Amino acid sequence: MTFTELNIDEDMVQALADHGILEPFPIQEQTIPLALSGQDIIGQAKTGTGKTFGFGLPLIQRLGLTPEPGVQALVVVPTRELAVQVTEDLQIATAHRATTVVSIYGGKAYEGQIEQLKAGAQIVVGTPGRLLDLVGQRLLSLQGVREMVLDEADKMLDLGFLSDIEKLFAQTPAVRHTMLFSATMPGPIVALARRFMTKPIHIRATDPDEGLMQANIRHLVYRAHNMDKDEVIGRILQAEGRGKTVIFTRTKRAAARLVEELTDRGFNAAAVHGDLNQEQRERAMAAFKAGKKDILIATDVAARGIDVLDVTHVINHTIPEDDKAYLHRVGRTGRAGKTGIAVTFVDWDDLHKWALINRALEFGRPEPTETYSSSPHLYTDLDIPAGSKGRLRATPTVNPDGTPRERPGSRGSDSGRDGGRGGRDGGGRDGGRGGSRDGGRSGGSGDRSGGGERSGGDRDRSRSRSTSTASATASADATATIGSEQPNTAGGHDAPHADGQTRPRSRNRRRRSGGDRPTATS
Incomplete structure (x- = not known):
């Protein structure tokens, strides 16, 4: 059996062939002839059985090669992902004809969807909530709908969309061609079909999940x-x-x-x-x-x-x-x-x-x-090759931007990435977040202005107590004047000692003492 033998128009047969789709699935063989004749259908089939083309090809063909602008077909689905999937499949089939398919669902900006509707899209695939939203704003009219499909109706029931579906039906003409697809047929779905469909024929597709699963x-x-x-x-x-x-x-x-x-x-x-x-x-x-x-x-x-x-x-x-x-x-x-x-x-x-x-x-x-x-x-x-390990390549040590790469799950073991940067946002103000205290909550008490210019030992927070006496003396001499003229501030300047000199404060001493500020001794 081929799509041509199912009386599908040649342009759609070619569009499907362009994507390697050459032979119909069983659900398509059962659905297409009935749908082309305008028969209402209840199809019991799950995702993956080929039902999208089963209802999509007849729907597109019944609209004609050059349909008038405006919404003439509505496909209602339970989720955004399924809306995108169905839209893509229908767009494959309409590749060689003047028919536009648009997705309407929440979580995405209104503007693009509204523009496509105003441009005259003929087929709308959407979720109940966003569809009703646009109908309520009078941005979407369903009065011209001739073809209507409910896909995965049982999932819409599970998600609480039953009342929304009834409202959508009420917005469409009483005379229309309707198809409903559902993996299961709970009571409310059966009642819905009886209320809004005309003498539907029940088709049950071969279920790929039946029994112990497929043998393949x-x-x-x-x-x-x-x-x-x-x-x-x-x-x-x-x-x-x-x-x-x-x-x-x-x-x-x-x-x-x-x-x-x-x-x-x-x-x-x-x-x-x-x-x-x-x-x-x-x-x-x-x-x-x-x-x-x-x-x-x-x-x-x-x-x-x-x-x-x-x-x-x-x-x-x-x-x-x-x-x-x-x-x-x-x-x-x-x-x-x-x-x-x-x-x-x-x-x-x-x-x-x-x-x-x-x-x-x-x-x-x-x-x-x-x-x-x-x-x-x-x-x-x-069939894993001998000697294979669970890693394809060595872990990069740096990110593309040059910053050190953090291993997954390593947060909290290392000091903050921005600790001690001494520049923007207070010199790594977030240093040590989620890490050890050594990261420094203020990241080395960097200047909030972002300049990162510091005096004496504050600029180098990693200076250890083992710095030579000669270096320490030179540093003290170089800052003696500053120490005598500037008071100790909360900004992290060196504290003056009793002899009038300013000596660089050791960061290691502060960490060992729990972060308490050393005081001048007499």
Whole structure:
């Protein structure tokens, strides 16, 4: 079966071929003929089954080669990431026709989205909140919508968007062509379909996550020590034939730490998690899809909508909460008939979770394999070249700007980077933040004016008590006049002694005495 045999217009067939998409998936074979005829459809399918082109190609074709300006088709999705993904797929299909697709979602400036709407975009892909926002401001009209799609409806239900979806339906004409796609069909979704759809036909796509998972995915389950896990992952990432890799972490903090660690080890890694703004997440996803980054580290929430066909490995840095989450994660690989490898690390405290997953998915592996970075089975299981270590190159000692490079997790052990700079912002006013007291809270009490000009011993905070007597005497003679004319100040000038001379204050003495200011002796 080909797209031409499914009666898809030749310009779209060619546009798909330009991206190596030559044969339709089963969900597309079932959906396209019905959708082209204007039949309302309920499609039960998950991300990765090819449903986007299943509803997208008929939607585009029904608008015509040169549709009039204005919104005529609406695709509603639960997340920003999925909105971007669907938009990109539809833009592939419309490459050779005068149809414009625009993404509408929160976390991004209104201006660009509004400009595209005013320019006459015909297809809108958006999240419920931002769509209703623009409708409320009368910046988006849905009165001309002829084609409407709800994608991943069950996720929108989980996220509390059901009432928003009903409001969007109310903004569209009563007569329209409607398609709804959902991985599961909970009661509220069924009720929604009955209320807003006309005699829909139910299509169930082959689920890639059913049963024990696809036969083309290998599952490896290890119990590794936390102190050794980064090294193990570093070696896995050097496996023969490894392509794009997705690593799942349980928390945002773990994702941020791991991307820094792997980058430090010489790998090309990016991260998507909740602490990043939308632009940063989009940039990371774009780099991953384009191959500029071949490792994507993600939390479960941020990973929604990730749909990249050439992922060869999935690594669960920490075990998922249950079997459904496990299937969702490992389903990022082994797509479109390709092979994939899923590696799961189980911590001691999570053995009970693995027992439940193992039982639910009938793996027959009650105990994860105890694994170290030097374990021979690690190399054979994943086809890692002998002698590989978890680092691609030596760690740089300096950053590109010339500043010393800090190892991940080393904060708090060294004095502050700006300590004692003696210039801008009070000579490293932040010196020692998160480090030891030796960094100096004021970084050597630098001049707040930023000039960094200091007198006597204050300018050199590292001068030790072992300075020769001759040097000390010379310094005292050179500053005797200054010491007699200038009073001691909070700015850090040398304190005058009883004999009228000013002697340089030893920073080491201050540190050993707990930072108390020495007083003049009689």
